[in-house]
Amino acid sequence: FLLPHRTKLLRRNDQSPWKAATTSIQTNISITLPSAVQVYDDYPSALHTIHVKTVLTPKETEQCLRIATEYATLTGRWDRPDFTRHASYATCDFCIEDCPPLQSYLQSIHFDTRIWDLLHSFYNIDHDDMSYLDFFCAHYRAKSDENLETMDRLEAHRDGSLLSFTLLLTPPDRFEGGGTFFEALRDVEPTMENKDTFQTGEVIRPQQAGDAVMHCGKILHGADVITKGQRTVLVGFVDVSEWRQRPGALSRACRDWGRMDVAKRRLERQKQKGCRGWFLNHQKWLPKVDRMTHSIIQGYIPAFRSVERRGNDDFQRRKRLEAEDVLLRTILMDRDEAEKSFDIFDGDVTIL
Ligand SMILES: O=C(O)CCC(=O)C(=O)O
Ligand SMILES: [Fe+2]
Structure with a gap:
């Protein structure tokens, strides 16, 4: 079931479990990123909007959490980050494929169909053009002396x-x-509709378990620090067909x-060498006549203004x-x- 475009047999119908999902309180919030460039039209595109939407009923959510916790306790998969699966941004997680009970439970409630239906309605991509790059269950917990290897943020x-x-x-x-x-939501003000979910600065916090935050994965994002307790999430990376x-x-x-x-690294290097400039010991490489004429050739190189400007945090952002x-x-x-x-x-394409 990890290959969504093979899930056509799970189309929604009147008896579908999707109906069951609609019996709990339905979150339906969308937050659109502000425009950062003026020169292009097409604002906002569908991808500018982040959606918070109820996907699982409270009962289904509870069941998923129970199965996931049992599996993680047995295998220790939430005790340390898995660098083999996500090398740069490792999380304490397990792949859903590795946990057959959770995989078959999600299959039985037609989880994939719900996700594809929602992503299709938000981003107008056909079911056949979406597939999982990864689908896993991650776990965050507040830092304490006992759990040094666990993660409290991403x-x-x-x-x-x-x-x-x-x-x-x-x-x-x-x-x-x-x-x-x-990051792009930092200066966006909450509205009456989303103020509970979108309370502080950049952070979106679903108000009920079973709700999903759906977004374009290329928007700079992360998981805010957990200061108390534990937080378990299902994370899906969904790829869209190249065409x-x-x-x-x-x-x-x-x-x-x-x-x-x-630019950031250049500024850091410049700072390490002292902000005002530095002396180069390069006299022996220069022709003798020039040595006397230019102060710069005497070896003093001022710190570059352009490096400072381009390395500045606001400019970078x-x-x-x-x-x-x-x-x-x-x-x-x-x-x-x-x-x-x-x-x-010219129609001459072989899809492998
Ligand atoms: O836990 C979150 O809220 C974000 C997780 C995430 O961005 C990721 O695992 O790539
Ligand atoms: Fe992410």
Whole structure:
């Protein structure tokens, strides 16, 4: 069931378990990222909006949490981060595929169909064009002396997938802190409708277990620190077929984000060497006549203003957000456009 495009047999109908899910209080919140660039149209694109939506009933959520906790206790999978699965941003987790009881329970309640239906309605991507890159159950707990290897947060990052979701399994009254933060939401004011879920700055905190935060995985995000108790979530990385993605859009964004990383490192290096400048011992490489004429050639190199400006935190953030915004506007092609761009292959395409 980890291959969603194979789940056509689980289409929604009147008797579907989806009906059961609609009997609990239904969260339906959407928060749209502000525009960071003016030069492009197409704002907001579907990908600018983050959705918080009820996916599981309280009973189903409880059942998932029970099965997951039993499995993690037995295997120790929540006791330390798994660097083999997520090398850079390792979480204390297990893959749903590794836990047959949870996998078959989710299958029995048609979990995948619910997720694809929602993602389809939010981002207009066909079920056949979505598949799991990863689907796992992660666990955060407040730091204490006994659990040094466990995790209490996840640093800001972008997922490998174009779409992602984080579904809360633990009732929110059992922990403090937590939630998913998004850098681009820092200056966005909560509204009457979302003020409970979106209380502080960048963080989205679902108000009931069974609710999922669904978003574009390329938006810079992370898990806020847990200060008390434990928080268990189901996380899905959902990939979108290549043919719906505009060639070059992601690589352009990665290049721009990479430039900002380099600028940051240059400033750090400059600071290590002393902000005002530094002396180079390079006289022996210079022609004798010039040695006497230029003070710079005497070896003194002032700190570069441009390095300071480009390494500045606000500047960095603005540039990161600009690249992110352009990506969100451009990466998805609608079906017609995608079909046209596929036509250049003249129908001669073999899909392996
Ligand atoms: O736990 C969360 O709220 C976010 C998790 C996440 O971003 C991830 O695992 O990639
Ligand atoms: Fe993530």
